[in-house]
Amino acid sequence: MRYLSILFVSLFCFCSSQAQEEAAYDFEVQKSDSAWKAQLTELQYHVTREGGTEEAFTGKYWDNKEEGLYHCICCGQVLFDSKTKFKSGTGWPSFFIPKSYDAILEAEDKSLGMSRTEVLCSRCGAHLGHVFDDGPLPTGMRYCINSAALDFEASTDEK
Numbered sequence: 773m774r775y776l777s778i779l780f781v782s783l784f785c786f787c788s789s790q791a792q793e794e795a796a797y798d799f800e801v802q803k804s805d806s807a808w809k810a811q812l813t814e815l816q817y818h819v820t821r822e823g824g825t826e827e828a829f830t831g832k833y834w835d836n837k838e839e840g841l842y843h844c845i846c847c848g849q850v851l852f853d854s855k856t857k858f859k860s861g862t863g864w865p866s867f868f869i870p871k872s873y874d875a876i877l878e879a880e881d882k883s884l885g886m887s888r889t890e891v892l893c894s895r896c897g898a899h900l901g902h903v904f905d906d907g908p909l910p911t912g913m914r915y916c917i918n919s920a921a922l923d924f925e926a927s928t929d930e931k
Contacts, residue, residue, distance in 0.1 A: 797877070801847040801896035812845065819920040820846050820898035823883070823890070828863025831919025840926040841871065842917075847896040851875050851922070852915070858908055865922065867915040868907045878903060891915060 803811075808821050818824035828834075833842070842852040842865070852867045860866035870876045874894060881890035881902065891900045900921045907914030 797897060799895060799897045808846070813920075816845050816920045819918045820893075820900075823881075823899040824918075825901075826864075826918050826920045831864060833865045833919040833922055833924055834863055836865070836924060838924070838926050839929075840924055842867075843923045843925060844893040844896060844898055844900070845921055845923045846898040847893060848923070849875055849893055849895040851893065851900065852917070854927075860907070860914055860916065862914075862916055864901065864916045865919055866907070867917065868909075868911045868913055870915065876900070891917065893921075 805821070809817055812820065815824075815826060819826060836854075836857075839854045841850050841854070842857075843850055850871050852865075853871050856867045856869045856871075858866055858868060877892040877894045877897075879890045879892060881888045888902045888904075891903050892898060893900060898921055899918075901915065901917040904914045904916060905912055
């Protein structure tokens, strides 16, 4: 029993230090809550700064078929290219790869009684959504991203 107690305490301390380490990212773009609230709509703030989720099939970009780039709504960093967007049937914009792996961070999310991988903007720490391993080839990944976390810039290339 003593061994289990020591193991539990060690595990608790390790998890706590990991959480503190994740919270200590030094993001390039940092603002106060009041500054974020002044910049973002209520839904955008809830999703990006509080880790919320918009309802499925209600977001601005879940069914967007235009060509272009998807940027972080908070800091403007390019996150995804429309060429990697696919129809997942989930009601959220889904991509099989980010524009650059440097543009995102992945963190363990144990909220809601399950283990998932959260996707964050690497520049400002905005919560974007989650990534799952049930996407199409070539990566097999599905980056399920909230429209409220994105801004879309249509391509200006004329063909």
